[in-house]
Every structure is written in C-alpha cells, then in structure tokens.
Amino acid sequence: MKNVFAFSAIIASAAAQYFGVMSSRSASPVHLLPLTARGGKFYLGGGPPSSYCPPTVGDACPVGNSTVLAGGEGSLSLGVMVPGGQRVYIAPDGTMSYTAPHSAYIPEGSIVDGWNKTEGDTFGYLTFEDGLVGCPAGEGEGYQVYGQVPNVTLCSDCLGFSALTFNATGPGAWEY
Numbered sequence: 215m216k217n218v219f220a221f222s223a224i225i226a227s228a229a230a231q232y233f234g235v236m237s238s239r240s241a242s243p244v245h246l247l248p249l250t251a252r253g254g255k256f257y258l259g260g261g262p263p264s265s266y267c268p269p270t271v272g273d274a275c276p277v278g279n280s281t282v283l284a285g286g287e288g289s290l291s292l293g294v295m296v297p298g299g300q301r302v303y304i305a306p307d308g309t310m311s312y313t314a315p316h317s318a319y320i321p322e323g324s325i326v327d328g329w330n331k332t333e334g335d336t337f338g339y340l341t342f343e344d345g346l347v348g349c350p351a352g353e354g355e356g357y358q359v360y361g362q363v364p365n366v367t368l369c370s371d372c373l374g375f376s377a378l379t380f381n382a383t384g385p386g387a388w389e390y
Contacts, residue, residue, distance in 0.1 A: 232382040237375040251390040260356020265387035282386025286331025296389040304361035315389040338379035
C-alpha cells in the first residue's frame with residue numbers, strides 16, 4: 215500500500231510545479247512572512263500549517279511543516295498528495311481559502327481563477343487579479359490573507375503585499 219502512495223506522489227510531482235510563498239512589503243510587520251494554510255484559510259506568519267497524514271500512508275507522507283502550492287496559471291491549488299487535491303479560491307467574504315480534503319465544494323460566489331505565477335531572477339511572483347492583503351488576525355495568529363475584491367471592505371490595518379514565490383521539490387503535505 216505504501217508503494218502505491220509513493221508511486222502516486224511521483225506521478226503527481228512530475229505533472230505539477232510546486233512552490234512556496236512569502237510576503238514582501240519592506241518596513242512592515244508582514245515583510246518576509248511565510249504563507250501558511252490553516253483551518254481552511256491562509257495566513258502570513260502566526261504558526262505552522264494545519265497538515266495531516268493518515269497513519270496508513272506512513273513514511274510516504276511529506277513532512278507537512280510548510281505550505282506548498284501548485285498551479286498559478288489561472289487557477290491555484292495546494293501542493294498535496296490527497297486524492298482529488300485541494301483547490302484555492304477567494305471566498306465571497308474576500309478570504310483566501312481552500313477546499314477540504316476529499317471535497318470539491320467551493321461556496322457560491324467564490325472566485326477560483328485570476329491567479330498568475332511568473333518567474334523572476336531570484337524569486338517569482340504570485341498575483342491575484344486586484345491584489346492580496348494581509349489583515350491582523352489576532353494575538354499570535356499572524357495576518358489573514360484576503361483577495362481585494364469588489365463589495366468587500368477591509369479594515370484600515372490591512373496591508374497590501376507582494377507574494378514572492380520560491381520553488382519546492384514536491385508536495386508539502388498529504389493534506390492541509
């Protein structure tokens with residue numbers, strides 16, 4: 215069984231370009247914070263991702279201590295091994311969110327496209343249509359990430375940032 219999971223991961227790795235993200239906004243509290251997937255949403259800083267690996271998978275699981283993405287040509291997904299994957303979207307309230315494992319459910323009114331990943335000399339860039347912002351999420355929680363979308367008003371403490379990308383060697387977790 216472990217060999218089947220490992221083989222599936224190799225096939226998936228060959229088909230996807232995996233990358234991590236960190237924020238860039240000089241002289242701000244969000245500068246150079248890692249993007250983390252926690253509890254169905256995305257944050258800058260504030261703790262590790264909420265990753266999980268079923269015991270039956272064993273050693274074939276990635277470590278799960280960083281958030282890895284895949285795609286960036288229109289749509290975006292988490293870099294995971296779970297069958298069906300996990301899709302990234304901007305929810306109707308503006309939050310950058312992701313689907314639950316084994317589910318394709320995305321709330322009505324969400325935005326699933328508008329992502330663009332470009333390569334650079336040192337870092338690449340991940341952009342979303344009108345931009346991304348980080349808003350204070352509370353003590354020790356970092357900054358929750360939102361897409362700038364019409365009809366969503368964010369607090370004045372939110373900070374726009376550039377999403378710098380760097381290559382990853384494979385999926386970051388079984389699931390987030």
